[in-house]
Amino acid sequence: MIVVTGRVVAEDTGGPLRNARITLSSEALGTPIVLTDGEGRFSLPPVAPGARLIASKTGYAMAEIVATADRILEIRLRRAAAISGRVVDEFGEPVVQAQVIAEVPRSASTSAAANASTDDQGNYRLSALAPGNYVVAVRTAGPPVSQTLSNGRTATVLPENKSYYPNTATADQAREFTVGSGTDLARIDFVTPSSMSGSQPFSVVRPMAFLLRGRDPAAGPPRPSTATIRGSVLDTSNRPLPFAQVLLASEERVEVMVTRLVRGNANGQFEVRDLPAASYKVVASKPGYFPVRGGDVNGLAQVLSGDSIPVAQGQTREGIEIRLMKWGSLAGVVRDEFDDPVQGASVRLLQIRYEAGRRRLVPASALFPTTDDLGRYRLYALPPGQYIVSAAPSGTSPSTSVPGYALSFFPGTTVASQAAFVTVDEGRDVANINIALSRTPTFRVSGRLLDSAGVGTTGGSVQLMPSQRSTSVTSIPGRARILPDGRFEFANVLPGTYLVQAYRGRSNGWTEGEFGTLTVAVANSDVADLVLQMARGSTISGRISFDATDPSSRPGRSGIELSPIPTDLDQTPQSNWATADIRDDWSFTIDGINGPRRLQLRRVPRGWALKEVRVNGIDITDRPVSFGRSEQSLSGVEVVLTNRVSRLAGVVKRGVASASNINVIAFSTDRNRWYSTSRFVRTAVTEAEGRFSIEGLPFGSYYVTALTQIPVDGDDAWQDPALLESLVGRASSLTVRDGETATIGLSLP
Numbered sequence: 001m002i003v004v005t006g007r008v009v010a011e012d013t014g015g016p017l018r019n020a021r022i023t024l025s026s027e028a029l030g031t032p033i034v035l036t037d038g039e040g041r042f043s044l045p046p047v048a049p050g051a052r053l054i055a056s057k058t059g060y061a062m063a064e065i066v067a068t069a070d071r072i073l074e075i076r077l078r079r080a081a082a083i084s085g086r087v088v089d090e091f092g093e094p095v096v097q098a099q100v101i102a103e104v105p106r107s108a109s110t111s112a113a114a115n116a117s118t119d120d121q122g123n124y125r126l127s128a129l130a131p132g133n134y135v136v137a138v139r140t141a142g143p144p145v146s147q148t149l150s151n152g153r154t155a156t157v158l159p160e161n162k163s164y165y166p167n168t169a170t171a172d173q174a175r176e177f178t179v180g181s182g183t184d185l186a187r188i189d190f191v192t193p194s195s196m197s198g199s200q201p202f203s204v205v206r207p208m209a210f211l212l213r214g215r216d217p218a219a220g221p222p223r224p225s226t227a228t229i230r231g232s233v234l235d236t237s238n239r240p241l242p243f244a245q246v247l248l249a250s251e252e253r254v255e256v257m258v259t260r261l262v263r264g265n266a267n268g269q270f271e272v273r274d275l276p277a278a279s280y281k282v283v284a285s286k287p288g289y290f291p292v293r294g295g296d297v298n299g300l301a302q303v304l305s306g307d308s309i310p311v312a313q314g315q316t317r318e319g320i321e322i323r324l325m326k327w328g329s330l331a332g333v334v335r336d337e338f339d340d341p342v343q344g345a346s347v348r349l350l351q352i353r354y355e356a357g358r359r360r361l362v363p364a365s366a367l368f369p370t371t372d373d374l375g376r377y378r379l380y381a382l383p384p385g386q387y388i389v390s391a392a393p394s395g396t397s398p399s400t401s402v403p404g405y406a407l408s409f410f411p412g413t414t415v416a417s418q419a420a421f422v423t424v425d426e427g428r429d430v431a432n433i434n435i436a437l438s439r440t441p442t443f444r445v446s447g448r449l450l451d452s453a454g455v456g457t458t459g460g461s462v463q464l465m466p467s468q469r470s471t472s473v474t475s476i477p478g479r480a481r482i483l484p485d486g487r488f489e490f491a492n493v494l495p496g497t498y499l500v501q502a503y504r505g506r507s508n509g510w511t512e513g514e515f516g517t518l519t520v521a522v523a524n525s526d527v528a529d530l531v532l533q534m535a536r537g538s539t540i541s542g543r544i545s546f547d548a549t550d551p552s553s554r555p556g557r558s559g560i561e562l563s564p565i566p567t568d569l570d571q572t573p574q575s576n577w578a579t580a581d582i583r584d585d586w587s588f589t590i591d592g593i594n595g596p597r598r599l600q601l602r603r604v605p606r607g608w609a610l611k612e613v614r615v616n617g618i619d620i621t622d623r624p625v626s627f628g629r630s631e632q633s634l635s636g637v638e639v640v641l642t643n644r645v646s647r648l649a650g651v652v653k654r655g656v657a658s659a660s661n662i663n664v665i666a667f668s669t670d671r672n673r674w675y676s677t678s679r680f681v682r683t684a685v686t687e688a689e690g691r692f693s694i695e696g697l698p699f700g701s702y703y704v705t706a707l708t709q710i711p712v713d714g715d716d717a718w719q720d721p722a723l724l725e726s727l728v729g730r731a732s733s734l735t736v737r738d739g740e741t742a743t744i745g746l747s748l749p
Contacts, residue, residue: 001046006073008040008055012181016040017077018338020057021402025064033402038338058343059373061130061181081129081179082373083114085188086122087138091243091263094122094287095192099139102126105176116372120287120329120380127343127373131181135174136165138190165190194245194263227275227311231320233268233284236426240268241324244286250278279308282320289324290383326427328382332410332434333375334391341375342393342437349379350388353714356569357676361388361416386421391435392492404439406494412436414494443522446489447530449482449502452514454533456486460504460513462532464490467497467519467570488532495522502534503573510581512537512592515573537592538627540564540599542637544586547611549643557582559605562639564590564597565677567624571595588639593627600677604641609696610679611642622673622680644739648694651686652706654748658690662748663710666694667724669701669733674721681719683710699738703731706746 008020020036022044036042044053044067051067060077067073083102087095096119101112113134114126126136142159164174165188179185233244241264248260264270264284272282283291311317334345351364364387371377371391379389389410393402409419410433422433445464451457462480480488490500498520504513514534520527544562546554562580566572572595579602580588599620601610613621615637626632648666652659667673668680680700684692705727711717736742 002049002067002069003046004044004053004067004069004073006042006075008036008042008057008075008077010060011076011078017057017060019336019340020055020060020075020077022053022055022075025052025054035402035404058341058375061128078131079182080127080373081131081181081183081185082125082127083129083134083136083177083179083185083188084123084125085136085186085190087118087124087140087190087192088122089192089194091194093194093243094118094120095140096120096122096287098122098124098190098192100124100126100190101137101139102129102134103137103171105133105135105171105174119369119378120327122287125372125374129179131179131183133176133178135171135176136188137162137171137174138165138192140192142195161192163190163192167191224313225274225276226314227277228271228273228316229275229280229282229309229311229320230269230271230316230318231282231322233264233270233286233322233324235289236323236325241284241286241289242266242268244268244270244284244289244322244324246270246272246282246284246322248272248275248280248282250276250280275311277311277313277315279310282309282322284322284324286324288326288380290327290381291322291324325383327380328384328424328426328428328430329378329380330382330387330389330422330424330430330433331376331378332389332432334371334377334435334437335375336393337436337438341371341373342391343371343373343375345371345375345377345391345393345437347371347377347379347435348390349382350390351385351713352388354711354717354720355714356566356574356716357719358569359714359720382424384424384426386423388416388419389422389433389435390419391437393437403492404442405437406440406442406492408435408437410435412438414438414440440494441524442492442494443524444489444491444526444528445493445498445500445520445522445530446487446526446528447500447532449486449488449516450531450533452534452536457534458482458484458486460502460534462488462500462502464493464498464500464520465574467499493522493527495524497521499570500530500532501573502532504534506576506578507592508581510578510588510590512573512576512578512594514592515594517571517595519570535594535628536630537594538629538633539635540580540590540593540627540633540637541635542588542615542639544582544588544639544641547640547642547644553643555605555608555641557584557586559603560641561601561603562588562590563600563602564593564627565600565602567596567598567675572597595628596624596626598622598624599637599639600679601639601641602677604696606695607645608641608643609645609698611640614638614640622678642738645695646697646699646736646738647741648697648702648704648734648736648744649741650692650704650744650746652690652692652746652748658686659706659748660686660688660690662686662690662692663707663718664692664694664704664746665707665710665718665724665727666697666702666704667727669703671721671725674719674724676716676719678719681724683718697736699736701733701735703728703733704744704746705731706748708748 008017016039018038022042023033034042047067053065053067055075056062061080087098098118100116102114116124116126118124139162168174233241244264246262260272262270334342336342347369349365350361353362369377390407392407393405406414464478478490480490482488500518502516506512516532516534518532563577578590580590582588599613652662664684666682673680682694684694686692734742
């Protein structure tokens with residue numbers, strides 16, 4: 001083994017390059033990444049003679065050299081080149097998330113020299129290009145089409161279009177660009193057919209909410225296609241939106257009717273002709289806008305579950321108005337402690353939300369952009385709200401984590417509680433959200449993963465996350481790099497208390513996979529040689545019985561969802577919990593259960609409710625039970641459903657007038673029952689004349705109150721004990737008894 005020392009400088013100036021990265025070309029667990037100091041100097045830990053080293057620096061082309069100990073290496077890096085431009089369709093509309101690629105012409109390799117995705121403005125930038133010749137291509141996808149498989153079933157495919165600049169089908173016909181050291185070639189723009197950008201920006205908002213489907217053989221002969229739907233696409237200020245895409249889908253299984261994708265005109269008007277008589281969902285899409293229904297921002301799936309548009313044979317439906325809300329965006333630059341731009345930093349948008357009984361900082365966007373060679377990033381498709389922006393160098397790959405840099409938050413702190421909130425209003429473009437990375441002591445956590453038989457395994461995922469018992473509010477898991485023998489490693493871990501969790505995932509709906517967890521305290525040194533063994537978990541089996549007014553009465557099995565809900569996420573998987581396999585004879589099984597759980601009905605048919613859960617005559621209803629080992633399995637569990645259901649009904653008024661679309665929360669007066677998914681905490685929304693109804697509350701005393709708006713910071717935020725405590729002083733109270741209806745009147749200020 002030899003110790004390699006050296007210096008990295010710029011080829012054009014000879015000046016030192018600080019924070020240049022030196023690493024081995026072949027990665028292994030524990031492969032060091034060394035950063036040059038302020039004078040460009042570096043020293044590697046002992047490596048094998050002849051090992052190949054890679055040197056890189058933002059804005060410079062990568063260089064590969066052979067390690068040698070007989071001299072101090074001087075590595076000279078050439079400034080990299082960049083190519084940038086924009087991708088639009090023939091209407092001038094930006095094409096979002098198109099893939100742009102730089103290729104070496106006439107190369108035997110088909111791999112791209114650089115690639116990038118377009119943002120919501122259609123902009124792209126190809127960077128870190130070594131001097132040389134390149135051709136540039138754009139890859140886009142058309143609207144979904146139906147394709148019949150060999151088994152006769154119908155699948156959905158997105159046809160792909162690839163074209164080269166300036167508008168050629170093959171690389172041989174493309175224009176070649178010669179770039180030198182430091183060349184910044186701009187305005188290499190593409191115009192791609194709108195027919196081949198039809199899936200944009202629907203996929204930006206949310207994956208397609210419906211699939212293409214084949215003709216239903218039971219639907220009878222095809223219906224005449226003589227109906228028409230006309231309408232307009234408007235923004236929230238009632239201004240027409242030109243050239244929006246309009247997607248229409250039939251609700252009924254009538255024909256291969258599925259999708260009709262049309263483009264609105266310059267005045268925002270659209271028309272869909274030659275439709276069979278049916279009910280349709282219609283949604284519009286335009287880069288830079290969200291679908292809107294009822295004044296609220298919703299995903300595409302929610303819009304499609306809204307009102308239907310029925311049309312009869314030969315009928316023309318006119319005046320259909322679809323409104324879109326302009327989305328917000330965030331942009332900025334990520335720099336290091338020397339104020340140099342950082343390329344490849346992963347930027348995440350976060351929000352504080354209440355989920356699964358915890359208030360945590362969680363990802364708020366499905367987009368995870370990385371910075372370009374100028375350190376720039378752009379986050380888009382943002383609904384109004386308050387956000388926290390974070391960044392980390394080198395993306396999320398554990399094997400390429402840069403030492404000494406932990407997750408940083410805007411404006412420049414590694415402590416989440418010190419992060420600044422950024423407010424995004426409707427349609428607002430927020431700029432200059434710049435994040436400063438800084439060095440901080442970090443450590444490695446490593447060990448070996450074993451399956452339930454004690455054998456090293458790579459199966460499943462291994463995550464590192466703050467313990468619920470720690471002071472951190474961040475619940476963004478870090479993923480380990482795992483080698484074939486089961487060794488794992490997390491890099492750049494800040495001091496604190498963490499959980500290392502391994503989980504294989506469900507093998508079917510009623511079986512959770514192997515799971516294991518360790519609590520790890522990181523102080524002032526690396527933590528090594530951990531052994532994390534997963535367990536197969538316990539089994540819960542039993543039968544569902546009924547306490548009914550009519551002994552022969554039974555609900556449908558498909559409407560019952562019985563699950564073991566965790567009471568401590570430190571000791572259980574974070575999500576994807578099993579649901580009981582309920583058989584025809586009403587017996588059920590749940591396998592692979594680890595950690596403390598409550599056996600709860602997450603869904604029950606209307607008119608039925610949980611009465612009790614018994615094991616060998618002992619009532620365990622609403623009680624946490626520990627699982628994990630085979631001897632902790634439960635058999636003979638009896639889950640009793642009853643149709644002697646309680647009902648809480650009432651009216652909400654504002655002054656003397658009834659108040660519709662108001663939220664009502666009923667919650668137990670016993671604070672021990674304020675836990676996530678508790679059946680003692682329920683909500684409803686008032687309908688016409690201010691009326692509301694809540695079925696299935698267990699016997700007990702309750703607080704009841706009305707709110708004009710419930711918290712939106714998480715699906716479970718209305719169950720937050722802190723919120724419930726704040727409502728006690730203004731709530732009314734009453735007693736709910738089994739099988740009876742309790743009534744109450746509520747007033748709003």
